[in-house]
Amino acid sequence: xxxxxxIQLETIFQDRIDQEIRIEPKDWMPxxxxxxxxxxxxxxxxSEIVGMLPEGNWITRAPSLKRxxxxxxxxxxxxxxxxxxxxxxxxxxxxxxxxxNQLHSGKAKYSSIFNYPTxxxxxxxxxxxxxxxxxxxxxxxLCRTSYGPYxxxxxxxxxxESFHQRQGFEILLTLSRGTDAQKAMCQDAIxxxxxxxxxxxxxxxxxSPHTAQSMRWKxxxxxxxxxxxxxxxxxxxxxxxxxxHLPDPDLKWNEKRGHYDFGPINWDEFxxxxxxxGPCNKERLAARxxxxxxxAWVREAASAFAAKQQQKQKAAVA
Amino acid sequence: MADDALLLGHRNSEWTxxxxxxxxxxxxxxxxxxQIGQARNFYQYAALQxxxxxxxxxxxxxxxxxxxxxxxxxxxxxxxxxxxxxxKNHLLVELNRGDWAFTIVRQFFISAYxxxxxxDLQKGTNKQLAAIAEKSLKELSYHVRWSxxxxxxxxxxxxxxNRRIINAVDQLWPYTGELFLPADFQQxxxxxxxxxxxxxxxxxxxxxxxxxxxxxxxxxxxxxxxxKGGKQGIHTEHLGYLLAEMQYLQRSYPGSVW
Numbered sequence: 001x002x003x004x005x006x007i008q009l010e011t012i013f014q015d016r017i018d019q020e021i022r023i024e025p026k027d028w029m030p031x032x033x034x035x036x037x038x039x040x041x042x043x044x045x046x047s048e049i050v051g052m053l054p055e056g057n058w059i060t061r062a063p064s065l066k067r068x069x070x071x072x073x074x075x076x077x078x079x080x081x082x083x084x085x086x087x088x089x090x091x092x093x094x095x096x097x098x099x100x101n102q103l104h105s106g107k108a109k110y111s112s113i114f115n116y117p118t119x120x121x122x123x124x125x126x127x128x129x130x131x132x133x134x135x136x137x138x139x140x141x142l143c144r145t146s147y148g149p150y151x152x153x154x155x156x157x158x159x160x161e162s163f164h165q166r167q168g169f170e171i172l173l174t175l176s177r178g179t180d181a182q183k184a185m186c187q188d189a190i191x192x193x194x195x196x197x198x199x200x201x202x203x204x205x206x207x208s209p210h211t212a213q214s215m216r217w218k219x220x221x222x223x224x225x226x227x228x229x230x231x232x233x234x235x236x237x238x239x240x241x242x243x244x245h246l247p248d249p250d251l252k253w254n255e256k257r258g259h260y261d262f263g264p265i266n267w268d269e270f271x272x273x274x275x276x277x278g279p280c281n282k283e284r285l286a287a288r289x290x291x292x293x294x295x296a297w298v299r300e301a302a303s304a305f306a307a308k309q310q311q312k313q314k315a316a317v318a
Numbered sequence: 319m320a321d322d323a324l325l326l327g328h329r330n331s332e333w334t335x336x337x338x339x340x341x342x343x344x345x346x347x348x349x350x351x352x353q354i355g356q357a358r359n360f361y362q363y364a365a366l367q368x369x370x371x372x373x374x375x376x377x378x379x380x381x382x383x384x385x386x387x388x389x390x391x392x393x394x395x396x397x398x399x400x401x402x403x404x405x406k407n408h409l410l411v412e413l414n415r416g417d418w419a420f421t422i423v424r425q426f427f428i429s430a431y432x433x434x435x436x437x438d439l440q441k442g443t444n445k446q447l448a449a450i451a452e453k454s455l456k457e458l459s460y461h462v463r464w465s466x467x468x469x470x471x472x473x474x475x476x477x478x479x480n481r482r483i484i485n486a487v488d489q490l491w492p493y494t495g496e497l498f499l500p501a502d503f504q505q506x507x508x509x510x511x512x513x514x515x516x517x518x519x520x521x522x523x524x525x526x527x528x529x530x531x532x533x534x535x536x537x538x539x540x541x542x543x544x545x546k547g548g549k550q551g552i553h554t555e556h557l558g559y560l561l562a563e564m565q566y567l568q569r570s571y572p573g574s575v576w
Contacts, residue, residue, distance in 0.1 A: 052335035056336075060331065060332060061564065061566055064394045064576045065361070069355065072331050072354070073351060076347040079335075079337075079343050079344050079347070080344060082340055083340050086340075174575060177575075178574055178576075181574075182574055287336070295338025295418070296338075297482070298418045300475070301476045302475065304476045305471040
């Protein structure tokens, strides 16, 4: 009887998905759907928060007052994205504290791209253009994802991300029109960020275990390889405006496919970085844990103060 | 005024990505942004004055910082090419970031001062400065409220927060006297009716601090020996490091557009 009931609920659930009706927090949903979303949304939130570190690395060295202000605002936007996403995940029955613990213990992942270092000012441009560009490619379809709170958070996030991407491109454009040293800085950053950005779409479709189910549930709308191709096609054109090149000798327009062909991806590097062996994995996590631990006394003071205020209010009412 | 806003904005921006929680990370970054915005407004106006009155400012423009600038001076030249001894900020703003208590107390001290300063400037004879002050005051009322609330929260929070904030007050108090000791340029501004003598703000400032400290259960330090020199270009050791970091790209690649 109970089994039949669950099957019925699952049918109703899938029907709603198929009819493009959003799933909301109080609706029944399969456990696996809930778990997949918690994993994906929290991973996304963690990526925003860890992503503040490589860019924050250049706030105190930004080369002009305007760039400094823009960069602070950008990193601050990422903190805001982290907030909306943690809130969206909380509607699925997990607390922010629990998610943060999972990040710090290594149980939850974040985007591997942030395990690469930002070595020059041009990296701030390259992150905006390539990393935010790849993120947008992944995220725009999420504005139509089946889970309501996630989709709504993504609408807001995507607007800001596309602004960031333009800012990043503009940083590179300025460098590409600058002195020889600035041009070299620009090309060097593109060389280092290109392949990690291409890898941001995740393993190829045949090696991506979650894709099929996530597509059925309309959490995901395009496969990793479809999105990756779209990204390569766009960047291969945009890099011409910069008068720079992408570091891929196999990159070539394929008339028949109507797409750019590109060289083999170094999946060994991809899995190594995910597995903890990227250049900055340990530093990034250590920086997050340090901020959290250094802030513990502040959060405790704030709760202790709030509790005292509440007691005073109660006493006043009594 | 621009130097104060820039350097404290810079110090506060060191928290971005490292705040005690996301909400406060966002709040302190916001304040940093406001301060850098204020600095830009003042620098832009200063640059305009220098460019339009080159003769009057000749000695200043002869400094090594500006001799390398071909054409007119802009906000970035003022921020990124001057040496430490050409900065005229209060020592208070250049001190290292410290812990959250240090950041909060410093912000409260300086914001309470800037609120009085800008209110005064707004009434002064210089229309452009009055307009910048008016715009900044909206931001200042938030800075004062936010930092004042945190002073009370930390003072009346836990034993540890109380210990830390008392420590921060002790460290910072000797740097507050300089806020009310007029420098030459402030006396000149007073003569022109742009500002009144900053010594006249001290009583109001002290009342604001006393009010918050009373709620927080914090004593006002009795030490009245003041650290000073910032407004004469004699700084702490911290400023050199701050500038070395902040100015590094502009100095490594002179004459580049960013």
